Amino acid sequence: MAISISVVLLLSILAIIFVRNCALKFSHALVCGMLGFFLANSSMAPTIHEGLMATAQIVGSLRP
Secondary structure, eight states: OHHHHHHHHHHHHHHHHHHHTTSSOHHHHHHHHHHHHHHHTSTTHHHHHHHHHHHHHHHHHOOO
């Protein structure tokens, strides 16, 4: 749960930065957000979630 909130926060901050720098138009950000909601309701959602969780565990287990 904490990882997904962190990812959402990070992606939101990146989208805001891109919109302010005119590298990402507001309509593009809106389409990306809608895509995320549609993906969350699709049959691919569990696979995407498991992939992100596995990646987060791998990154979390790395030691410098």
